Amino acid sequence: MTSLLTLHDYAAEASRRLSPPVWDFIEGGQGDERSLRANREAFERATVVPRVLTGTAEPETGTRILGADWAVPFAIAPTAFHAMVHPDGERATARGAAALPVPYVVSTMASVPFADIAAVAGGPLWLQLYAFADRGVTRHVIGQAEAAGMGALMLTVDAPRLARRLRDLRRDFRLPPGIRAVNLPDADLVSPGEHSRRAFAPALDWGELAWLRSVTELPLLVKGVAAAEDAALAVAHGVDGIVVSNHGGRQFSAAPATLDLLPAVVDRVAGAVPVLLDGGIRGGSDVLVALDRGADAVLVGRPVLHGLAVGGAGGVRGVLDLLAEELSEAMLMAGRPRVRPAPARSPVPSPA
Numbered sequence: 001m002t003s004l005l006t007l008h009d010y011a012a013e014a015s016r017r018l019s020p021p022v023w024d025f026i027e028g029g030q031g032d033e034r035s036l037r038a039n040r041e042a043f044e045r046a047t048v049v050p051r052v053l054t055g056t057a058e059p060e061t062g063t064r065i066l067g068a069d070w071a072v073p074f075a076i077a078p079t080a081f082h083a084m085v086h087p088d089g090e091r092a093t094a095r096g097a098a099a100l101p102v103p104y105v106v107s108t109m110a111s112v113p114f115a116d117i118a119a120v121a122g123g124p125l126w127l128q129l130y131a132f133a134d135r136g137v138t139r140h141v142i143g144q145a146e147a148a149g150m151g152a153l154m155l156t157v158d159a160p161r162l163a164r165r166l167r168d169l170r171r172d173f174r175l176p177p178g179i180r181a182v183n184l185p186d187a188d189l190v191s192p193g194e195h196s197r198r199a200f201a202p203a204l205d206w207g208e209l210a211w212l213r214s215v216t217e218l219p220l221l222v223k224g225v226a227a228a229e230d231a232a233l234a235v236a237h238g239v240d241g242i243v244v245s246n247h248g249g250r251q252f253s254a255a256p257a258t259l260d261l262l263p264a265v266v267d268r269v270a271g272a273v274p275v276l277l278d279g280g281i282r283g284g285s286d287v288l289v290a291l292d293r294g295a296d297a298v299l300v301g302r303p304v305l306h307g308l309a310v311g312g313a314g315g316v317r318g319v320l321d322l323l324a325e326e327l328s329e330a331m332l333m334a335g336r337p338r339v340r341p342a343p344a345r346s347p348v349p350s351p352a
């Protein structure tokens with residue numbers, strides 16, 4: 001039995017278990033993959049100045065985000081089609097998350113019905129939303145999420161379509177037979193890239209937020225904000241939270257590392273709404289670095305898929321427990337007794 005002592009160990013084991021096309025679909029980025037590498041390089045450079053004599057014995061990793069208690073300041077990032085990685089798909093992911101529990105942001109492109117995921121979930125469950133050219137499709141997806149009792153919507157705004165990912169193009173990547181986006185009215189799609197060109201809303205603007213507000217009461221976050229100016233616009237348009245993300249380097253290779261973008265966004269948002277970050281979180285110290293730079297919480301993408309590949313629900317739980325333990329140790333060693341609680345949404349400030 002290989003020992004799984006780091007998230008990197010899970011990745012190495014997953015790479016042995018997954019087929020090369022699926023592995024490359026998961027790992028790849030857009031273009032020359034600079035933004036994919038940049039996310040990691042930023043964390044590899046980053047440090048946290050430890051405080052001493054803080055009287056901390058057992059750091060408190062819990063926090064509150066949008067009125068819900070989180071046991072840890074990280075959640076599962078939305079990733080498509082978990083049934084490609086494990087036969088139980090998102091059911092296994094949700095079971096693995098329920099143990100701690102860790103909040104789970106389910107992808108619009110989940111391969112299991114939202115209701116079945118919700119049935120085994122144990123912590124906050126949110127929906128990641130793609131906006132479709134046909135708003136009837138978007139409404140259908142929101143309706144299913146509401147029926148499943150999900151607690152918030154996270155609109156992805158960095159994907160007018162899926163970008164050209166060379167690893168997938170070189171292999172002519174297709175979804176394996178039987179893998180379907182079952183929460184869409186027309187679930188059969190073969191090539192995610194081709195489907196996105198046909199179905200995603202290609203010309204989103206801030207008006208989409210007002211429309212979403214008119215069809216749902218759920219809290220609304222935007223995922224994929226990079227520029228501080230856009231963060232300010234998002235707050236002015238009344239979002240409940242912001243996710244600084246470059247889609248794990250999958251959309252635009254010249255995008256900066258998310259960690260490098262974070263301080264300016266945090267500065268501009270000035271506590272009006274929670275600010276989350278994703279991209280390149282591969283250990284507890286990375287989580288602490290992001291919190292130290294002002295994030296209220298982070299999302300973890302690929303490592304969860306690695307855990308799923310290694311051991312289904314148990315593997316997901318293994319990854320999440322490991323990350324929680326590493327974070328707790330990092331907080332202890334850095335003299336951070338607790339996570340700063342996230343802001344509740346404050347009254348809308350005037351547009352910047």
Ligand SMILES: Cc1cc2nc3c(=O)[nH]c(=O)nc-3n(C[C@H](O)[C@H](O)[C@H](O)COP(=O)(O)O)c2cc1C
Pocket residue numbers: 025026027039077078079080107108109128156223245246247248249250278279280281299300301302303
């Ligand atoms: C295989 C895969 C599928 C993804 N699918 C989605 C998706 O359906 N919706 C979305 O908003 N982001 C999606 N993402 C992006 C993640 O939500 C997240 O931004 C990114 O993976 C974070 O970086 P990390 O993998 O380095 O942690 C996907 C990422 C991967 C690796």
Ligand SMILES: O=C(O)C(=O)c1ccccc1
Pocket residue numbers: 080109162192196247250
């Ligand atoms: O691969 C992705 O990053 C992604 O977001 C996605 C979206 C739709 C279908 C498959 C993947």
